[in-house]
Amino acid sequence: MRILHVMSCRGWSSDAYWAARMSRELERRGHRVTLACRAGTESRVIARVREEGVARVETLALASGVRPGHDRADLARLLAWLPETDVVHVHRGKEHWLAAIANRLSRTPRPVVRTRHIAQAVRPHAANRWLYRSATALVVTVTEAIRRQYLAAGLVDAGRLVTLSGGADAEAYAPRAADPETRRRLGGADGEPLVGMIGGLRVMKGHMVVVDAVARLAAEGRRLRLAFVGRGSQEGPVRQMIAAAGLERRVTLAGFADDLPRVMAALDVALYVPLESDGMSRIVWEYLAAGRPLVASRVGVVPEALEDGRHALLVHAGDAGDLARALARMLDDAALRARLGEAGRRLLLERHSGARLAAALEERYARLVA
16 A cells, blocks of 8 residues: 655654654555655654654645645645555644645545544534544544543544554564663662663653652662653752652663663663653553563553553552552562563563554555555
8 A cells, every 4th residue: 555644743752653653564564655744853853753764754844833835835745645645644633634625625535544642632613523524534542541532522433433552663672681881871780670760851750759659668778779761841850859858879860862672671670650641651562562560650541451460560640659569569579570571562562562553554544445
């Protein structure tokens, strides 16, 4: 098939990642895939798209809001591409509307597929009712909760909705031996377990809760190291809380990391503890692909896909005591860590890898073009 993905992301967000991963996996399955990105994002998005292995990359203006000049130019290019395309797959509202309008103007309209990446309900006003009921062939959601939002709003019937959670590259994140230098850079020490959390330092990610939990464990005399990988607006407040708890020698703020598989391999326990759902939860799937024993908040896709005690240890979001107890249990039981790591990777391979999602998309596309 000839597949056109269009995404207007300004930065390397979860939806940009998902679009790139699916484009690459569909290419691996023998399809001709073009990924059209927002012009001007060469360093922030397009370079990362190419790193994921996507071969065919185009640009459109995809300017925010209504921009008649840019929009007319984008529509002209879409109209030129449609005759050479079998399916158009869009990822945000801007390109969704452009694709729908191009289809109305084209002599060769093609099925439009929309992926919804965020847990924010779409308003069922008249324009959206037309967009989803008449102009969209299929809606893909990254969690069941988002799928239920569409059903509750009455925008899409169940037969045109599918949830596809995951997308991690199982090969790139395959388990590997820990690199001593990476472990040292993360603050690891001989004989002490290293707990790590990868994600931007933002309020909703739960870093403060983690520091609270580790302080409780330290007060019990437990020896462990903690690494935060990422940067963000909360770095200052997080550092202050670490200092107030007397944990400066136990907690490392490692900043950005280019090689996440290498970082994950260095961790004894991985954390995903946001205070609320952040959509596709990309990092969860990468932890599972890497075979890392995981402690995760019961938000978003986590309780939908992971079973407590089987694939991960699940905790209540924002509850430092619950997190401390789960960490203590994990750190005290090497067999549990090994079992959860193996079960998590097996779940990823069986249901949630990029290859699995691409196969499911391929099947859905084939139905639309039959």
